[in-house]
Amino acid sequence: MKPFLLLFVGFFFYPLLLFSQEATKTIPKRIYTTSTFEGEAPKIDGILDDVSWNSVTWGTDFIENRPDENTPPTEQTKFKIMYDAKFLYVAIRAIDANPDQIVKRLSRRDGFDGDWVEINIDSYHDLRTGFSFTVTAAGVKGDEFISNNGNNWDGSWNPIWYTKTNVDSEGWTAEMKIPLSQLRFGKSEEQIWGLQVQRRFFRKEERSTWQRIPLDAPGWVSEFGELHGLKNIKPQKQVEIQPYVVTQLDTYPEEAGNPFRDGNDFSLNGGIDGKIGVTNDLTLDFTINPDFGQVEADPAAIALDGFQIFFREQRPFFVENKNIFDYEFANGQDNVFYSRRIGRNPQGYPNTSAGEFVDQPQNSTILGAAKFSGKTKNGWSIGVLESVTGKEFAEIDNNGTRRNELVEPLTNYFVGRLQKDFNERNTFIGGIFTATNRRLQDNLNFLHRAAYTGGLDFKHNWKDRTFYLEGNVVASHVAGSKEAIKLTQESLTHLFQRSDAGHVDVDPNKTSLTGTGGRFEFGKAGGGTWRYDAGIIWRSPELELNDVGFLRQADEVRQYANVGYQTTKSVGKFRRISARFSQFTTYDFEGNYNRIQYEFNGNMQFLNNWFIDVGAAHKPRIFINTFLRGGPRWRFSEENFGYAFFGTDERKKLRTSWGMVYSQAKQNNFQFLEVSGDVTYQPTNALRISIGPQYNSNPNKTQYVTQVDASGNTRYILGTIDNQTLSASIRLNYTINPNLSIQYYGQPFVSIGRYKDFKYVTNSIADNLNDRFYQYQPNEITFDSTSDLYQIDEGADGNVNYSFGNPDFSFVQFRSNLVLRWEYIPGSELFLVWSQGTTGFGNARDHLLQSLDNQILGQQPENIFLMKFTYRFVL
Incomplete structure (x- = not known):
């Protein structure tokens, strides 16, 4: 732990030495009467x-x-x-x-x-x-x-x-x-x-x-x-009621013999959104049976590391006033409240036999939701959210005989948030509490019955808000059956079963789990050209937030420090110049020193409004606890990466930006190359067209494949992967007038992964790359195309010891939305929506463009035609 302590002490106290070097000039407050x-x-x-x-x-x-x-x-x-x-x-x-x-x-x-x-x-x-x-x-x-x-x-x-x-x-x-x-x-x-x-x-x-x-x-x-x-102005207690009616027609390729896929479905639905001013400070928002059909589709993505993918919230009810409920307690996307959990995809799947067809619901129905939020004049920020999602059943057909199986239980979600300003608004203290409660039945006992999270946060500013000290702490408690808690302990977020971990182990008899996390940070936010901050983050191994929050990985202690510089005047040919140096180290709760990284970023904007972004990083130490999915810590070779982007004047009718990211690991352990860009053309004031292509290549000699049992010994199988991804975001906006517009969004996406040179882990933390694994010899591995399995004969003695599936993949997807929006009176809207999507799994041996042609252009798409009408009553 000595390197961590030295770095943390140095970076945390160095800013204190500069405390009096720069003084913020107080600007007189202007008054308009x-x-x-x-x-x-x-x-x-x-x-x-x-x-x-x-x-x-x-x-x-x-x-x-x-x-x-x-x-x-x-x-x-x-x-x-x-x-x-x-x-x-x-x-x-x-x-x-x-x-x-x-x-x-x-x-x-x-x-x-x-x-x-x-x-x-x-x-x-x-x-x-x-x-x-x-x-x-x-x-x-x-x-x-x-x-x-x-x-x-x-x-x-x-x-x-x-x-x-x-x-x-x-x-x-x-x-x-x-x-x-x-x-x-x-x-x-x-x-x-x-x-x-x-x-x-x-x-x-x-x-x-x-x-x-x-x-x-x-x-x-x-x-x-x-x-x-x-x-003598009086607070206005607003009351707004907004009912909606939506009709929807789905068309899709008919599937022979499947009664649930006969080619089309039609539905008529309705609901109400409302807003009531309880006081002028505090508002009650509610929704009954909300519809989010006009929301843009999520971008396609593939995660080879196995972790869940974070998608931003786009549903209007949850987006509005989201800042009041926000509680980012650590770094990245970790948050005590992640509203995409409400209305999530059902987590269960029915037990079926051969020849049965399933109609699986895509989302959990939000029966109702309400938010009570606002801020009082004396500095209290208040947010309360309550939502209930209904039971979801999958319908199974067996030669005309139908039955239903529960795949998502009745669930209640609660979020409470409170903050108080004082010290002339220079300080605040707050807290958050969340609760998830499910009414479980036997077939869904793998879910938590209850999940609770509580947190306290604070921030103190001084010297005209130039300096600040902030922090937060979080505690979580989940409860459920032995099966549910065992699954949590063994999930990728926790991995208590990790073979070389001495500080955690799976307890199959546990029915609850309690953990903590938090962050403390000191920094300089203003005054002069320099900024800096330093802090520490921790997530205990038992911390679990994913019932109504977002947590990627537990079991980590992170120290970080950042120093930034920015100009406050034009310099030579530049409007602005900024630069930033960052450093962080990570440990797990056993004290393993897992990672250190140094990074530099710079931005320059020219007088002609063109810009350049550059950056580089050095990672001399990379150990990952989760890479082998319950196996020992894995060491990646030392890595260096850099990036460079440039862009033209964004005010021009024709504008563009392009950039490249390149990464290279020692001994060619892995590489990463990404090229992306954006071209926007605005031929008239009303029409804008843009396309943002992106290509990346990510070859890796040690990509995780699977783990198998070999006569009582676990083999962690790796392979050399050639992974390439190609996508493009296409947007077209035509605005007839400020209240009437047509928007199109489309994204073709294809990702191919081809594996070869399979191997298994021998010494996962060896310094030399080739000492970390044993690569199968040609006479030890054969591929059975009939079963699509690789069969392993260790030692080539003629006996098959084990086998594993072919990991090659070719994922192709196209998603698009065409939306006409008309705000015919303030607050009331008409939406006409056409959504189209195609998803396919092609031949991994085809090249990217061939897969795109076969699986998108050569397939019948699924279509959704939707009309939504809303009218806002202001009472």
């Missing part, structure tokens, strides 16, 4: 000729934020804000000496292309969260919920508000009408809110702001100016 108005409210038409606007003065004197911070912008901007009992009204004039050059590109909601202006409002005045309302010169709306002091902008927040724009001889103008019911604020005779107004001057890729925010500031929301003059 609003007022009510007399007479009629302004007409929201983008033309600022209403008499009521004379009730307030202009806020102006914007300052450039990018690329040359704290200098006068090319063109000035000014704004007015006024209010009445129900609405906040905003007028913005974006002065432009050449109005014919204003860029007015169309897109769907939250498409921030071309010239735009936005207003950010911190109505909680907590210096961490805010509401952002953006409008482009073309009239496209954008709205986002800001959290984590500007480090997270959630575009899934879709409030009802109104806006129009207009171009005239002085530039362009925008009017906004924002219902107070869409904001969150407490009761007070006079409100003080955080305020920022920002403009993008597209031709020069220039940002200017009303309140100056230095590029070395520790955050975004904490640096806002202030909005004063809001007197």
